[in-house]
Amino acid sequence: MSRDENAAGRTMLEVDRLAKRLGEFSISNVSFTIDEGEYFVLLGASGTGKTVLLETLTGVIQPDSGRVVLAGRDITRERMQRRKLGIVFQDQALFPHMSVGRNIAYGPASSGMKRSDIEKLVESLASGMGIGHLLDRGPATLSSGEAQRSALARALAMGPDCLLLDEPLSSLDSGARVEIRTLLKKLNRGGMTMLHVTHDYEEAVALATKIGIMENGTVVQVDTPQRILTHPGSEFVARFVGIRNVYRGRLRRESDGTSLFESGSEAPFRLETLCEAIEGEATAVVRSEDVTLSAYRPDTSARNLFEGTVSEIVPARRGAEVTIDAGAMIVAMVTERSVEALGLERGNRVFASIKASAVRIIEG
Amino acid sequence: MIISRIEPMHLIFAALGGALLLFIVAPLAGMFLNVGKAELSEAAADPEVTGSIRLTLLSSMGATLIAAIGAVPFAWILARKDFPFKRLVNGIVDLPIVIPHSAAGIALLGVLAPGTPVGSLGERLGVTFIGGIAGIMAAMAFVSIPFLVNAARDGFAAVPVRLEQAALNLGASPLRVFLTISVPMAWRSIISGLVLMWARGMSEFGAVLIIAYHPMITPVLIYERFGAFGLKYARPVTVLFVAVCLVFFLALRMIAGRRSHVEG
Incomplete structure (x- = not known):
C-alpha cells in the first residue's frame, strides 16, 4: 500500500491484511488505515x-498473518507493554x-x-476529565460515567x-452516555487519534x-458516515444501518416547541421533527419505509411534504426503492403494487410525505 | 426469607450435621476438661514442652515462607497458562495429600540422607537435614505445600484476566503486573493458603518422625510421652499445643479478614 506523505x-x-483464526471466531484480510487525529x-x-481484532491490536493475541503499523513502527510482534495503544474497555477494568x-x-x-511529574500529570488529566475531586475514591464507589472518565x-x-x-458507551446510563460522547469528541478535537468499536450506528x-x-x-x-449510510457497499451494510435518508445540517427549536432541521446544502431542505434533541449540528435520518x-x-x-421528480427506481427484495429529487434526495421504499398504482416512472412528479415523528435526529 | 413450614429433610440434615460437629468438638472438649490447672501450668513451665512448641511453630512458619517463594508464582502459572500435561502437573501437586505421611518421610529420606546429592550439598553448606531443623522443615513443607498452591491458584484464577491485560497495556512489565495487580487481588486466598499450609505443617507427625525424631517437635513429643508414660502425661502437652495453634490460627484469620475487608 503506497502512502502519500503529502496527504x-x-x-x-495501519492495519494490513490481518488474519487470526481462534476457534469459532476468526478475522481475515482486515485492512484499514487511520490518519492522525481521525475518529x-x-x-x-x-x-x-x-x-478479536482489538485483542490482536493490543497484543493479547498474536495474528496468524498481516501487519499492524503504529506511527510508522511495525508493532505486529511487539510486546504488549511496549505498544503505545491505550485501550479503554467497556467495563472500564x-x-x-x-x-x-x-x-x-x-x-x-x-x-x-518521577513521582512529582506523575502527580502533576494525574492532576491535570483528572481535571481535564472532570474527576479531580474523585482521586481518593475507590472505583467501586463511582458512577458508570465517573468510572469511564x-x-x-x-x-x-x-x-x-x-x-x-x-464499546465505551454500552455500559453507561443514558445521561452518562451523552457526557462521555461529548468528552470523546473533545479529546479527538484535541488531536487524539481514536479507534472506537461499537455495534451502535447512532454512536x-x-x-x-x-x-x-x-x-x-x-x-x-x-x-x-454519510456515504456509508447513503451508499451502503453491500446488502449487509444497507440492512445493518437500515437507513437511506441521511442529511447533515443544524437543528433549531421553534417558538411553538417543535424542532426544525435544516440541511446545510444550498437548496434549503427543512424537516420538522418531534425529536427532543439539543440545538446545533446534527444528522437527520429517515427510514425509507x-x-x-x-x-x-x-x-x-x-x-413534511415535498414535491419532486422520480430520479431512480430500483427493484428491491420486497417492492422497489424510489429516489425522488426534491432539492435533496429522498429515498422511499414502496411495494410493487404502489409502483403500478402510482404509475411511477422516471421523470414523474410525485409528492413525498414524512411524518415528523419518523425523523430521527442524531446530535453531533 | 420466611420459613412457613419446616421441611423434614432439612431437619434430618441439620441433625446429621450436629452429630458431626459433636464428633469433632467432643474429644477436644473432653481433653480440655480432663486437664487440671496444675498439670497445665506444670507443662507450660517445662522447657522441653515450650521449646518444642516454639520449634514447631517457627519451623512450620519458615517452611511455609520459603515454600511460598516458589509456590505463589507457580500457582499463578497454573491459574493462567495452558501447557501440555497441565492436569498431570495439578495431580502431582496434590500427591502429598493422598500418600501416607510416613511414606512421604521415607521418600524424602532417600533424597535428603547423607551421601545423596542434596544431602551432600547440604552438608557442604552446613545444613543438616537428618535430625536437623532443615529436615523438619522439608518434611513439613512436603506434606503441606498443596494447601498453599491450591488456595493461591484459586485466588489467581478469580482475578479477572482483563485487569492484568489492562495493566500490561498501560506499559507495566509482567513482573510488575504480577506484584501490583495479581498478588494484591488474590491476597486473601494467598493468606488463607499460607495459614492453612502453616497449620498443616505444624500438625505433621509421620514424615517428620522419620526424618528428624530430634530435635523434637510437639507432635513427636506428645507421641513420645504417650508411649513412655501414658495418656495422663501426654494430655497437658496436647492441650497446650492445641490451644496455642488455635490462638495463632484465629489471629491470622482475623488479620487476613480485616485486610481483605479494607481492600474490598
Whole structure:
C-alpha cells in the first residue's frame, strides 16, 4: 500500500491484511488505515470479530498473518507493554484495589516517571476529565460515567499514540452516555487519534469522521458516515444501518416547541421533527419505509411534504426503492403494487410525505 | 426469607450435621476438661514442652515462607497458562495429600540422607537435614505445600484476566503486573493458603518422625510421652499445643479478614 506523505493527515495506524483464526471466531484480510487525529469507528454486529481484532491490536493475541503499523513502527510482534495503544474497555477494568488517582498513575509509574511529574500529570488529566475531586475514591464507589472518565484518564496518562475504545458507551446510563460522547469528541478535537468499536450506528454517526463496517471477520467498507449510510457497499451494510435518508445540517427549536432541521446544502431542505434533541449540528435520518409517496398533493397530517421528480427506481427484495429529487434526495421504499398504482416512472412528479415523528435526529 | 413450614429433610440434615460437629468438638472438649490447672501450668513451665512448641511453630512458619517463594508464582502459572500435561502437573501437586505421611518421610529420606546429592550439598553448606531443623522443615513443607498452591491458584484464577491485560497495556512489565495487580487481588486466598499450609505443617507427625525424631517437635513429643508414660502425661502437652495453634490460627484469620475487608 503506497502512502502519500503529502496527504493532509499522516497515517497513524495501519492495519494490513490481518488474519487470526481462534476457534469459532476468526478475522481475515482486515485492512484499514487511520490518519492522525481521525475518529475512526469500527461498526459491526456482535460476533463479527471486533474483539478479536482489538485483542490482536493490543497484543493479547498474536495474528496468524498481516501487519499492524503504529506511527510508522511495525508493532505486529511487539510486546504488549511496549505498544503505545491505550485501550479503554467497556467495563472500564479499573483496578479495584487502587484509588482513582493510583489507577491513573499506574501507567506513568510503570514507565519510571518521577513521582512529582506523575502527580502533576494525574492532576491535570483528572481535571481535564472532570474527576479531580474523585482521586481518593475507590472505583467501586463511582458512577458508570465517573468510572469511564477515570478509565479514559488512565489510558491517556501513558501517552498513547492512538486510543482504542471497546464499546465505551454500552455500559453507561443514558445521561452518562451523552457526557462521555461529548468528552470523546473533545479529546479527538484535541488531536487524539481514536479507534472506537461499537455495534451502535447512532454512536458511529455521531462521533466518526470515518466508519469501517465489519462483517464476518473482515472490514467490508470504509467511508465517511454519510456515504456509508447513503451508499451502503453491500446488502449487509444497507440492512445493518437500515437507513437511506441521511442529511447533515443544524437543528433549531421553534417558538411553538417543535424542532426544525435544516440541511446545510444550498437548496434549503427543512424537516420538522418531534425529536427532543439539543440545538446545533446534527444528522437527520429517515427510514425509507417511513416515506409515503402519492401522485397528487395528499390530504395528510404529515408535517413534511415535498414535491419532486422520480430520479431512480430500483427493484428491491420486497417492492422497489424510489429516489425522488426534491432539492435533496429522498429515498422511499414502496411495494410493487404502489409502483403500478402510482404509475411511477422516471421523470414523474410525485409528492413525498414524512411524518415528523419518523425523523430521527442524531446530535453531533 | 420466611420459613412457613419446616421441611423434614432439612431437619434430618441439620441433625446429621450436629452429630458431626459433636464428633469433632467432643474429644477436644473432653481433653480440655480432663486437664487440671496444675498439670497445665506444670507443662507450660517445662522447657522441653515450650521449646518444642516454639520449634514447631517457627519451623512450620519458615517452611511455609520459603515454600511460598516458589509456590505463589507457580500457582499463578497454573491459574493462567495452558501447557501440555497441565492436569498431570495439578495431580502431582496434590500427591502429598493422598500418600501416607510416613511414606512421604521415607521418600524424602532417600533424597535428603547423607551421601545423596542434596544431602551432600547440604552438608557442604552446613545444613543438616537428618535430625536437623532443615529436615523438619522439608518434611513439613512436603506434606503441606498443596494447601498453599491450591488456595493461591484459586485466588489467581478469580482475578479477572482483563485487569492484568489492562495493566500490561498501560506499559507495566509482567513482573510488575504480577506484584501490583495479581498478588494484591488474590491476597486473601494467598493468606488463607499460607495459614492453612502453616497449620498443616505444624500438625505433621509421620514424615517428620522419620526424618528428624530430634530435635523434637510437639507432635513427636506428645507421641513420645504417650508411649513412655501414658495418656495422663501426654494430655497437658496436647492441650497446650492445641490451644496455642488455635490462638495463632484465629489471629491470622482475623488479620487476613480485616485486610481483605479494607481492600474490598
